[in-house]
Amino acid sequence: MAVYDQMNERQKEAMLCTEGPELILAGAGSGKTRVLTHRIAYLISGKNVRPWHIMAITFTNKAAGEMRERVDRLVGEGAEQVWVATFHSTCVRILRRFIDRIGYDSSFTIYDTDDQKTLMKQVFKELNIDTRTMKERNVLARISAAKNEMTGPEEFRKQAENYYDEKAADCYERYQAGLRKNNALDFDDLLVKTVQLFRAAPDVLDYYQERFRYIMVDEYQDTNTVQFCLVELLAKKYGNLCVVGDDDQSIYKFRGANIRNILSFEEAFPGAHVVRLEQNYRSAGNILDAANEVIRNNRGRKEKHLWTEEEKGELVHVRRFETAREEASGVIGEIARRARNGEYRKYAVLYRTNAQSRLLEEQCVTRGIPYQLVGGVNFYQRKEIKDILAYLRTIANGRDDMAVRRILNVPKRGIGAATADRAGQFAAAQGLSFYDALTKLPALGTLGRAGDKIRRFTEMIEGFREKSRELPLGELIRTVADESGYLDELREEGEIEAQTRTENIQELIAKAMTFDRDGADPADAFEDGLPADRPALDRFLEEVSLVADIDRMDDSAEKITLMTLHAAKGLEFEEVYITGMEDGLFPGSRSLNDPEELEEERRLCYVGITRAKKRLTLTCAKTRITNGEQRWNQDSRFLEEIPERLKDAAGGAAPSRPSAELRSFGFSGAGTAKNTARPKASEIFGKAAAFGKQFQVVKADRLDYTVGDRVKHARFGEGVVEKIEDGARDYEVTVRFDSHGVKKMFAGFAKLQKL
DNA sequence: TCGAGAATTGTTTTT
DNA sequence: CAATTCTCGA
Numbered sequence: 001m002a003v004y005d006q007m008n009e010r011q012k013e014a015m016l017c018t019e020g021p022e023l024i025l026a027g028a029g030s031g032k033t034r035v036l037t038h039r040i041a042y043l044i045s046g047k048n049v050r051p052w053h054i055m056a057i058t059f060t061n062k063a064a065g066e067m068r069e070r071v072d073r074l075v076g077e078g079a080e081q082v083w084v085a086t087f088h089s090t091c092v093r094i095l096r097r098f099i100d101r102i103g104y105d106s107s108f109t110i111y112d113t114d115d116q117k118t119l120m121k122q123v124f125k126e127l128n129i130d131t132r133t134m135k136e137r138n139v140l141a142r143i144s145a146a147k148n149e150m151t152g153p154e155e156f157r158k159q160a161e162n163y164y165d166e167k168a169a170d171c172y173e174r175y176q177a178g179l180r181k182n183n184a185l186d187f188d189d190l191l192v193k194t195v196q197l198f199r200a201a202p203d204v205l206d207y208y209q210e211r212f213r214y215i216m217v218d219e220y221q222d223t224n225t226v227q228f229c230l231v232e233l234l235a236k237k238y239g240n241l242c243v244v245g246d247d248d249q250s251i252y253k254f255r256g257a258n259i260r261n262i263l264s265f266e267e268a269f270p271g272a273h274v275v276r277l278e279q280n281y282r283s284a285g286n287i288l289d290a291a292n293e294v295i296r297n298n299r300g301r302k303e304k305h306l307w308t309e310e311e312k313g314e315l316v317h318v319r320r321f322e323t324a325r326e327e328a329s330g331v332i333g334e335i336a337r338r339a340r341n342g343e344y345r346k347y348a349v350l351y352r353t354n355a356q357s358r359l360l361e362e363q364c365v366t367r368g369i370p371y372q373l374v375g376g377v378n379f380y381q382r383k384e385i386k387d388i389l390a391y392l393r394t395i396a397n398g399r400d401d402m403a404v405r406r407i408l409n410v411p412k413r414g415i416g417a418a419t420a421d422r423a424g425q426f427a428a429a430q431g432l433s434f435y436d437a438l439t440k441l442p443a444l445g446t447l448g449r450a451g452d453k454i455r456r457f458t459e460m461i462e463g464f465r466e467k468s469r470e471l472p473l474g475e476l477i478r479t480v481a482d483e484s485g486y487l488d489e490l491r492e493e494g495e496i497e498a499q500t501r502t503e504n505i506q507e508l509i510a511k512a513m514t515f516d517r518d519g520a521d522p523a524d525a526f527e528d529g530l531p532a533d534r535p536a537l538d539r540f541l542e543e544v545s546l547v548a549d550i551d552r553m554d555d556s557a558e559k560i561t562l563m564t565l566h567a568a569k570g571l572e573f574e575e576v577y578i579t580g581m582e583d584g585l586f587p588g589s590r591s592l593n594d595p596e597e598l599e600e601e602r603r604l605c606y607v608g609i610t611r612a613k614k615r616l617t618l619t620c621a622k623t624r625i626t627n628g629e630q631r632w633n634q635d636s637r638f639l640e641e642i643p644e645r646l647k648d649a650a651g652g653a654a655p656s657r658p659s660a661e662l663r664s665f666g667f668s669g670a671g672t673a674k675n676t677a678r679p680k681a682s683e684i685f686g687k688a689a690a691f692g693k694q695f696q697v698v699k700a701d702r703l704d705y706t707v708g709d710r711v712k713h714a715r716f717g718e719g720v721v722e723k724i725e726d727g728a729r730d731y732e733v734t735v736r737f738d739s740h741g742v743k744k745m746f747a748g749f750a751k752l753q754k755l
Numbered sequence: 756t757c758g759a760g761a762a763t764t765g766t767t768t769t770t
Numbered sequence: 771c772a773a774t775t776c777t778c779g780a
Contacts, residue, residue: 059770088770113769131775187770222770254768353767355771375769409756416756548770566768588767604768627765628771762776 007031007038014275015039018047018214021235021269022242023262027306028291028610029282029572032244036216037067039242040082041074043214051081053213057231058086059222061551063570067218083212087227088546091190094208099193101201104183109393109400110545111179111186114381116140118402119182123174129167139171146172147188148224148256150195182401191226198233209237219570220245220265224256232268241269247301251566251604263302280306280610282572284313287616290642291609297641298599315648317617318639324580324624328359331577331619335560336369338575344370346574348561350608352586355626356579360562374563378549384490384501385508389544391480395464396537398435401427405434411489413457419450435461460484473536474513481505491749492715496732499749515540565608576612578605581620582633605638703731703747705754711735712753716743721752 007015014024014035026032036056043049056071058064068084075082083090096106111119120136123129146156153176157169179185185193198205215235217223220243223231235241243265250259266272280288288308295301321327335347349360354376364371379385387410393403405424409415427437439458442451460483468476481487487505490498516536550567561573565586580586586605591597609616618639623632705711709721719737724747731747 061770086770190770251768252770255770355766358771378769412757414756418756546770550769564768585767590767600768625771757780759779760777762774764774765772 007034008279010275010277010279011035011038014277015042017273017275018043018049018240018242020239021265021272023220023265023269023272023274024242024244024277025274025302025304026244026246026277027280027304028246028249028607029280030277030306031279031281032218032277033067033070035277036218036244037070037074039216040071044075044078049214051075051078053211054216055083055090055212055214055234056085056216056218057090058084058218060548060570061086061089061546062548062553063218064089065551086546087230088187088190091194091230092542092546094194094204095185095190095197098197098201098204101204102193102197104180104185104193107183107397107399109182109184109397109403110190110542111184111402112381112545113140114386115184115402116186119178120171120175123171123178126174127167127170129171134164134167134171139168142168143172143175144186144188145256147192148226150192150226150229183399184402188226191230195226195229195233198230205233206237208234213238214240215242217241217243218245219249221247221250221259221262222252222255222257223261224258225261226256228258228261228268239269248295248298248304248603249569249607251569251600251607253600263300276304278304278306280308280310282613283308283610284310284614286312286315286646287609287612290316290616290646291606293643293646294602294609294638294641295606298602300599314615316642316646317615317648319617319619320635321619321621322623324356324359324621327579327619327621327624328363331579331617332360332363332367332369332560334617335575335577336367342370342558344558344560345555347577348563348568348571348573348575348611349577349579350563350565350568350611351579352565352588352604353580354564356585357562360579364560364562370557370559372554372557372559372561374553374561375549375567378547379504379507379552380544380547382501382504384486384504387486388477388481388505388508389541391464391484391486392477392537392541394435394461395468395476395480396535396541398461399433401434404438407484408438408457411485413453415450415453415457419447419454422447423454468535468537472513472516473540474509474516476537477505477509477512481509496744496746496749499746502749512540515543565604568611569607572611572613574613575615575617576608577617577619578608579619580624581618581636581639582624583636584631584633585624585626586636587638602638703733705752710755712755713737713750718755 011031011034014022015038018039024032024035026035040054040056043054044051056064056067058067064084064086071082071084072079085093092110095104095108099106099108117136117140120140124131124134124136143156146152151159153169153172156172157166160166160169179189198208212234215231217231222245231241231243243262245262247259247262250257250262253259261268266274283291285308288306288310292306319327319330321330331349335344335349339347351357351360357373357376361371361373363369380389387407390403390406393400394407398404405420408420423437423441424434426432426441427434430437430440432440435458438454441447442455445451447454464476464480464483467479471479487502490502550563553561553563555561555571565578583592587598587601591601620633620635620639623630625631703724705721707721707724710718711721712718713735716735716737717739719735721733722736722742723734725732725734732744733747733750733752734742734744735752736742
């Protein structure tokens with residue numbers, strides 16, 4: 001078959017070995033996705049395996065989506081029956097159908113990190129734990145680690161060695177009880193409960209073993225112990241397990257990834273067929289050599305040597321700057337100069353920590369360069385989005401106490417903490433959910449005025465419930481945002497940040513409209529045991545709870561991509577800049593005296609280098625401000641690990657003075673919009689008015705007030721205009737209010753009246 | 756009940 | 771530095 005001819009011998013070997021355990025050690029850029037997808041095609045057309053029996057598991061929705069697309073193209077008919085999904089969504093689907101077997105309700109909600117933290121705060125309060133002695137985050141991290149190792153609360157307690165361990169065990173116990181009470185699972189539970197289910201219900205396990213006779217796992221080096229158990233259980237019956245990974249790209253140890261899963265695969269699955277893919281099709285020779293030189297400093301890895309038929313290409317460019325700001329300016333400036341015809345899509349700027357993105361972003365904004373920021377605050381974690389989603393969760397399912405509490409007084413309804421606590425106690429005493437307590441409480445007449453307010457709230461929710469049955473999702477969300485008064489409250493704030501929030505809600509509505517139109521993810525189109533008539537609202541909430549930030553990356557737009565090295569795994573770009581190559585930053589200070597940690601950092605560096613196809617630039621700054629403190633760093637040891645012959649000497653030595661050009665572009669800190677919600681400039685300019693016309697603000701030709709005029713604002717009262725800046729989209733007006741201080745806002749949004 | 760200002764705290768990396 | 775949490779006054 002013609003499609004197979006373009007594959008090299010090793011790739012063919014990997015593809016043709018379909019029975020029994022197989023380990024594919026796929027170096028960076030060696031075409032592993034191609035092997036996986038072709039292997040699926042071969043199973044179907046060459047081995048007559050029914051698509052229904054094939055499963056491919058990935059870590060991110062993005063990877064799953066790409067795989068699905070390629071399988072669809074390759075296989076055609078029946079491709080939709082292949083199960084392509086992430087670990088988490090696989091587990092959710094299994095649990096939705098069978099979790100009642102282990103005593104949960106199938107309408108469980110999924111807690112994200114914020115929800116977890118909120119719950120843990122409650123636990124701390126119950127146990128009278130002072131947050132100065134222990135941190136919620138820290139305890140949650142320990143619980144997560146325990147869950148990854150499938151250690152329950154009892155066993156966790158047994159392993160306790162001191163007072164703090166005991167306390168953490170108490171927390172674990174209470175935390176689990178809290179989840180249970182709210183009919184909720186956290187991310188780790190999705191995996192753990194699925195394994196528990198399989199162990200408790202052999203018939204269910206058997207059902208899925210029969211279904212998934214051929215299993216493939218991508219990025220296997222990132223699996224943790226639960227995931228290993230899950231895969232092992234599923235594959236036990238037929239034994240057709242194919243895992244693909246690269247131990248050199250294992251960068252998620254902090255998340256429980258167990259590198260032993262890949263290093264000892266052959267012990268766990270005796271007789272495993274091992275294939276090494278070492279020919280790289282991505283990077284130019286010098287870049288690949290640099291990657292090899294860096295990674296060879298690691299011990300405890302499967303020896304391999306990537307090679308390429310590509311030419312050597314350019315040397316690796318190394319640039320040193322005086323300060324982090326000059327670094328950002330230098331990098332973005334160079335990209336601006338190099339990008340002909342606005343081909344920004346070719347460029348990625350990578351960094352170790354999210355905090356580093358700020359300076360880069362500023363540079364893009366001031367130079368008017370389109371960019372895309374991946375990471376940072378996930379869209380679905382933004383406050384306004386979580387608020388609206390909490391409404392939806394309340395409408396979909398009144399048992400989600402956390403969601404109800406969140407919106408009870410948002411927007412302000414005069415229902416304060418005291419009243420909420422009262423309802424909480426009532427709920428606990430009566431064994432009711434928080435929401436049910438709210439519906440019953442006013443009738444008792446013990447609340448006085450607050451009773452009316454609560455009644456109005458529950459009536460509103462009931463009204464939304466009615467509407468949710470007839471309205472499409474997008475309309476429903478718009479109605480909720482509008483009629484709850486949420487938008488009004490935002491609008492009244494008038495500030496730039498509020499504008500961004502409104503836009504985010506608009507974006508959510510747009511997403512819901514797409515969802516209305518296309519239905520849920522295509523994999524849902526075939527029967528997997530779930531009732532086909534699950535309300536769109538439920539399916540939407542579910543999909544939304546499992547999206548990662550990388551999933552939202554748009555690789556078709558002409559924008560520079562800014563993201564962390566972690567987020568870059570699995571991607572490739574023509575030209576890559578890795579910034580902040582400094583000891584203490586990358587490798588991070590934590591890893592400087594821990595050899596194991598240092599190796600993980602080095603793998604991260606390897607991942608970063610191998611993202612580049614044609615051109616790689618490594619930059620560092622002598623000094624940068626971290627945590628409000630100026631730090632001086634040495635060059636990264638990883639820079640030294642790349643031999644001189646591979647590095648561009650010109651940039652290597654010259655400690656650059658800021659050129660005139662750079663200075664003229666300099667950032668005049670004073671006039672910068674300061675907004676925590678950080679609008680993405682590129683999106684602001686790019687987004688059309690297709691959705692939610694009612695939110696749209698049109699830039700006026702001119703304003704009827706000017707600097708020095710007295711104006712009136714709906715909420716802040718009267719004040720004096722101090723400054724008007726002509727922004728690209730709207731005038732930004734700075735006003736000193738008599739009683740509310742100085743505020744900066746968009747003119748069209750704030751609706752100021754001249755007095 | 757709620758806002759504003761003060762104090763405090765924190766940095767990897769994320770499904 | 772910036773985001774979150776705390777405290778106090780009305």
